[in-house]
Amino acid sequence: MKGKSREATDPAPDDGELVQRAKGGDAAALDLLLDRHQGVVYRFLLGLLGDEDAAADAAQETFVRALTNLNGFRGDAAFRTWILAIARNEARGMARRKSRRRESALDDLPPPVAGGPSPETRALRNVEVQRVRDTLARLPEKQRMSVSLRLFDGLSFREIAEATDSTEGSARVNYHHGIRRLREWLHDDQRT
Amino acid sequence: MTTNGHNGMNETNQPSSDGTPCGDALDQLPLRIAGRLAAREARALEEHLSRCAGCAAEVEFLEAVVRARPEPPRAFKTSVLGRLRIDDSGVTEAVPARWKWLANRWDGSQRRAAGWGLSAAALLVLALGIGVVWSEDPVADGDTQFTSALLAPEDEMVEEWMVAGAPVLDGLPDEVLLSLMTEMD
Ligand SMILES: [Zn+2]
Numbered sequence: 001m002k003g004k005s006r007e008a009t010d011p012a013p014d015d016g017e018l019v020q021r022a023k024g025g026d027a028a029a030l031d032l033l034l035d036r037h038q039g040v041v042y043r044f045l046l047g048l049l050g051d052e053d054a055a056a057d058a059a060q061e062t063f064v065r066a067l068t069n070l071n072g073f074r075g076d077a078a079f080r081t082w083i084l085a086i087a088r089n090e091a092r093g094m095a096r097r098k099s100r101r102r103e104s105a106l107d108d109l110p111p112p113v114a115g116g117p118s119p120e121t122r123a124l125r126n127v128e129v130q131r132v133r134d135t136l137a138r139l140p141e142k143q144r145m146s147v148s149l150r151l152f153d154g155l156s157f158r159e160i161a162e163a164t165d166s167t168e169g170s171a172r173v174n175y176h177h178g179i180r181r182l183r184e185w186l187h188d189d190q191r192t
Numbered sequence: 193m194t195t196n197g198h199n200g201m202n203e204t205n206q207p208s209s210d211g212t213p214c215g216d217a218l219d220q221l222p223l224r225i226a227g228r229l230a231a232r233e234a235r236a237l238e239e240h241l242s243r244c245a246g247c248a249a250e251v252e253f254l255e256a257v258v259r260a261r262p263e264p265p266r267a268f269k270t271s272v273l274g275r276l277r278i279d280d281s282g283v284t285e286a287v288p289a290r291w292k293w294l295a296n297r298w299d300g301s302q303r304r305a306a307g308w309g310l311s312a313a314a315l316l317v318l319a320l321g322i323g324v325v326w327s328e329d330p331v332a333d334g335d336t337q338f339t340s341a342l343l344a345p346e347d348e349m350v351e352e353w354m355v356a357g358a359p360v361l362d363g364l365p366d367e368v369l370l371s372l373m374t375e376m377d
Contacts, residue, residue: 030278046262091343
């Protein structure tokens, strides 16, 4: 796997190029695609499914499907848009399958936060982090999705609209409503 | 770049944001945080932030929220790669979903992507030899209280998912969505 996978000429190949390389069996290209999109796919699914394990599971399935079907990616839309559509379908299938239930594990620990603050700071911060996540999870779905995709992953309102069956205008409004409500709720919680 | 110099905020909370300097700024702040603003937009935004206390305060709030950004599990990438076989003919699935616990358990040690597929497949064969049969995908299910309109089953896209850009289902018109949202508020 050496070949042309690491040309010094272009530092940041675009997704289309990575897909082409991956189709030819370039493992490094595959690696980069994963690095680039694992976060947004996971968060998108977390927003839809509301459960960290389920989201990780669905995200893994999403990538396996996408990466083994790269011929289905025609390149006339962004790779991110394409894989988010796959993710949503995956989530839909998972939602359909979940007929038998186990108790929800709402108190799952959040994944560790990046960086190296002291344990005390980190403990404090984790409380805050969990509080924000819980509050975010309470938002209506489209607001939650818009806030997550915009604020955590920097998607354009048009991309958000495509990923959530919405329009650009409502994606924007949903984002701003969501942020406003998040601020109010976080603020209210603090006072009680 | 001075747009009138209205430094007093119209409410930061105002969701409709078109046109006004604060509106534009609030639209763009997430992109600033994600480092996705073009240089020219970024300059205009910084200029606005230096004059507008309201928007500057909003930066702090958004940054606090971003610190709570959920991340995929640490071994996520390895788990995915552990299920793939990568060779000159492209990428194929070496470990199907119902065997993924195997790939997941096994990942970590091996680093060479090219080797993953084969070894995972070898493990699969081994497991098959042992005769372990799993009738069902051990899916980690979420809690039931979480409902999603976006996942409503009526519009399945069994085939469509492979089509680039699909599926852009035509949704409701803006006015309807907006009135729905107002109701939710
Ligand atoms: Zn402002």
